[in-house]
Amino acid sequence: MTSDSSSFSRDIDEQASLWAARLDGSDLSNAQCAELDAWLAAAPEHRDALAEYTTIDAILEEHLSADIEAPAVALGPPNQTAARSRPRVGWWWGAGLAAAAAVVIMLSTERPGTVSPERIATAIAQRQSVELSDGTAVQLNAHTNLVFEATSTTRRARLGGGQAFFEVDKDPDRPFIVDTPLGSVRVTGTAFDISTLTDDAITVTVTEGSVEVRLGEFNHQSPVAPIRLQAHDQLLVSRGQTNLRQLSAEALADEMAWRDGYLVVDDMPLAEVLVRFAHFHGRGISAAPDVARLSLSGRFPIDDLDAFLLGIETLHPVRVLRDQSGTIRIVSRS
Amino acid sequence: MADSSSESDTFSALYETTVAPLKRYLARLLGNTSEAEEVAHDAYMRIYQKPAENPQALLYTTARRLAINRLKRRDISPVAPTDAGIDRAATRTPSIPDQVAARQEWDLLQTAIRDLPPGCREVLRLRKVELLSHREIGEQLGIAISTVEKQHARALRLLRAALPPETRDNLFSS
Numbered sequence A: 001m002t003s004d005s006s007s008f009s010r011d012i013d014e015q016a017s018l019w020a021a022r023l024d025g026s027d028l029s030n031a032q033c034a035e036l037d038a039w040l041a042a043a044p045e046h047r048d049a050l051a052e053y054t055t056i057d058a059i060l061e062e063h064l065s066a067d068i069e070a071p072a073v074a075l076g077p078p079n080q081t082a083a084r085s086r087p088r089v090g091w092w093w094g095a096g097l098a099a100a101a102a103v104v105i106m107l108s109t110e111r112p113g114t115v116s117p118e119r120i121a122t123a124i125a126q127r128q129s130v131e132l133s134d135g136t137a138v139q140l141n142a143h144t145n146l147v148f149e150a151t152s153t154t155r156r157a158r159l160g161g162g163q164a165f166f167e168v169d170k171d172p173d174r175p176f177i178v179d180t181p182l183g184s185v186r187v188t189g190t191a192f193d194i195s196t197l198t199d200d201a202i203t204v205t206v207t208e209g210s211v212e213v214r215l216g217e218f219n220h221q222s223p224v225a226p227i228r229l230q231a232h233d234q235l236l237v238s239r240g241q242t243n244l245r246q247l248s249a250e251a252l253a254d255e256m257a258w259r260d261g262y263l264v265v266d267d268m269p270l271a272e273v274l275v276r277f278a279h280f281h282g283r284g285i286s287a288a289p290d291v292a293r294l295s296l297s298g299r300f301p302i303d304d305l306d307a308f309l310l311g312i313e314t315l316h317p318v319r320v321l322r323d324q325s326g327t328i329r330i331v332s333r334s
Numbered sequence B: 001m002a003d004s005s006s007e008s009d010t011f012s013a014l015y016e017t018t019v020a021p022l023k024r025y026l027a028r029l030l031g032n033t034s035e036a037e038e039v040a041h042d043a044y045m046r047i048y049q050k051p052a053e054n055p056q057a058l059l060y061t062t063a064r065r066l067a068i069n070r071l072k073r074r075d076i077s078p079v080a081p082t083d084a085g086i087d088r089a090a091t092r093t094p095s096i097p098d099q100v101a102a103r104q105e106w107d108l109l110q111t112a113i114r115d116l117p118p119g120c121r122e123v124l125r126l127r128k129v130e131l132l133s134h135r136e137i138g139e140q141l142g143i144a145i146s147t148v149e150k151q152h153a154r155a156l157r158l159l160r161a162a163l164p165p166e167t168r169d170n171l172f173s174s
Helices: A003-007 A010-025 A030-042 A044-063 A091-097 A249-260 A270-281 A305-315 B004-030 B033-047 B055-079 B084-091 B095-099 B103-114 B118-128 B134-141 B145-162 B165-172
Strands: A103-106 A118-121 A128-131 A137-140 A145-150 A155-159 A162-167 A176-180 A183-187 A191-196 A201-208 A210-215 A227-230 A233-238 A241-246 A262-269 A285-287 A295-301 A318-322 A328-332
Touching: A010 A030, A010 A044, A010 B055, A010 B134, A010 B145, A030 A044, A044 B055, A044 B118, A044 B145, A145 A162, A155 A162, A155 B033, A162 A176, A162 A249, A176 A191, A183 A191, A201 A210, A201 A227, A201 A249, A227 A233, A227 A241, A249 A262, A262 A270, A270 A285, A270 A295, A270 A305, A295 A305, A305 A318, A305 A328, B004 B033, B004 B055, B033 B055, B103 B145, B118 B134, B118 B145, B134 B145
Parallel strands: A155 A176, A285 A328
Antiparallel strands: A103 A118, A118 A145, A128 A137, A137 A162, A145 A155, A162 A191, A176 A183, A183 A210, A191 A201, A201 A233, A210 A227, A233 A241, A262 A295, A318 A328
16 A cells, blocks of 8 residues: 555545445445445545555454453452453464563463463564473564464464474374464474465475474465475465475575574575565565565574665665665665 | 353353354354354453353354454455455455554554544444444444444544554555
8 A cells, every 4th residue: 555545535534434334334235335336436545545444444353352341340259360451362463562572471270171372472573482381392483473272182373474483292182283374284293383474475394293284275265185294394385386395404404593593595586585584673675676586695693684784785786775664675776 | 150250160161162163153154264263262252251141142142243244354355456455454364463563553553542532432342342233333322323334434534543654554555
């Protein structure tokens, strides 16, 4: 969306917000549908405005349930301090909520065998190691959200964007499943990495044992057969294309270098490298089309964005442009 | 019905007995299991600690309403065919928060919600937390549906206006 969108006229603003409200909370009559179509057809910015408002509206349902309510409803006995505030279900917002530090919020009192969702979120430019209640060790890269829930029959983690490395305790009776927007990964006991930095791409890398990946419904397509990965296998899924490859020990170590704070790349297009920096630092960083394919190789400390940018400016014919909002764009120097 | 002294036990028991059938029910409604998981999770969070004579009925009602809202948003998504942003937002919220990292943005929104005029805020709460339709809200508050729509729309405008443009770009750009 362009920055024009902040300056809709008052009339467009009122119409768009009203249509967004109606679309959400009412059932449009046929006459209203026709009216909406006509209004949308009248000017392209009508569509942009409506899109903004339906987005805001959708965000509100997913994320505001906990906030808009008066917090202390105090239903239980006074000693139930565990229920101070309702944990929010909107884990996609987790990074923002927990910006100060990675946090773990228990939903209910901890009792073995009962529901116990754990929420873990890392802020931008931070990594964090945690141990889940089942003993699984997880390392989270920056800007990553994870919700974990264990029952007597399954262990289920939801990865909402970001990257995490799991060392799963073996428990054949309780498979460990990681759900992502693009599909799920099922294991019993193994060590593997999942990265989903953009919402149309996921990478699963196995360092030990084996996992089974079930890709979900991309745009409501029917699910594909499970894909089994062994140690050293890496599955890349991007925009519906899947690609399975085997990594050498060295390449595997490179892939896992983020856990030590490094991004190691070998002949990777600039645009892809930028996705990783952008995700880690929570900033918009993009490359102009004519430099996006520029090939990079190297070992970059991921914390140090400025050093990286200075480096590519020095070594390649590119220029780094920064605007006031902190967005970075890399363009050709010519 | 169990007394409230064992609030969390009750919740756990409810969860254990309902989670599998609820997810199946939602999967049928939504046509896929991953969204069913999300909605189920959301529904449990919403009813957790909520007083109810029949928690299971409340759970199912809540889950059903959440699922229907999702189905509705799928229908809305073609509204912006040229813009991948809204398409994803309308059907699958995960992508948006990828862009939303900074705590200030969340705080701004929270403050803006607190500052909404009471009527506006109540309509928003009934719609987004209680999941009532505009018609039901109108009945409950004794006001016309058109008034409910206007208050809802006004809440959206005020919240949007409370976010500075660069934050909005973060929310909406891809």
